Amino acid sequence: MVIPTFVSECQECENCVSGKTNMCLKYPLSFTGLMPDGTSRMSTKGQKLYHVSSCSTWSEYMVVNVNYLVKLPPNMITSGSFPLPHASFLSCGFSTGFGAPWKEAKLEKGSTVAVIGLGAVGLGAVEGARVQGAARIIGIDKNDKKREKGKAFGMTDFVNPDHHHHHHKSVSQLIKNLTAGMGVDYCFECTGFAPFINEALEATKLDMQLDQLLTHQVPLVDINQALELLKHPDCVKVLIKI
Structure with a gap:
């Protein structure tokens, strides 16, 4: 029993052995x-057909390079504890989402998380965030039925941006409203809708405390004063206002 994937693994090249990427x-x-x-x-x-994503999974039989296959552990099959229909979800979709907080973001315990889109990928991200110990997981979806699905995977808060009381508010604003205006530590965009990529960035906390660097401001005419200020122990950065 095997699972076909469109991402291969030779287990020999620099990327495969790095532990940092699977490309x-x-x-x-x-x-x-x-x-x-x-x-x-x-x-x-008599006409050539093409293998979609190297797999051709819509066909009854397929020829696949062995590097595009993952073999299921024999005990998973013989024990009967893991239904084979569920195994098909481990190839693409759910695994993509689950791996994002786990393998890519390396999410820390106690983090706040937002997941935009609660399909198979998004629910995988919710589950991955829960397993990593996220303290709060905010799910965003236009389908109200995803509320219960999200909770089953570990979601703590649900937002439907189409609700009337959310009109004229962006997704990032809705997320910030739930986090005292701060935003979340991590935001995963799982819809594939391009404008939401920017919303995910806007919903994420700033990593750099730039306001802590600025300790003094002086006009350009007082440039000499700025040089003196740099000698003071409480001075970090001086802004020259031109």
Whole structure:
């Protein structure tokens, strides 16, 4: 029993052994629809067919390079404790979301998190954040039925941006409203809707305390005073107002 994936792993190249990325150098991500050797193993009525995402999972049978397969542990199959239909979710979607707070963000215990979009990827991100010990997980979705689904995976707060009392407020504003205007430590955009990428950035706390650097301000004519201020023990940065 195997799970096909469109991201390969040779377990030998620099990327595969780094532990930091799974973008294999030997078998790179490709959407050409062809096998790694540039051929196709499928045809119909004499015409060549293409392998979608290297897998062709819509076909009854498929020829796949072994590096694009993950073998299920034998005990998972024989014990019957893990339903095989559930195994199909581990290839793409849920795993993508789960890995984001776990492998990519390396989310710390006690963090605040927002997840925009509660589909398979988003619910995976919610679960991953919960497992990593997030203290608060805010889910955002236009479908009210996702409220219960999100809670089942560990969501603590739910926001439907389409509700009438949220009109004229951006997603990032709604998230900040729930966090005393601060925003969250981590925000995961799981819809694929391009404008929400900016909303995710806007909803995230600033990492740099720049206001703590500014201790003095002087006009340009007092530039000499600025040099003197730098000698003071309570001076960090002086802003020259031109």
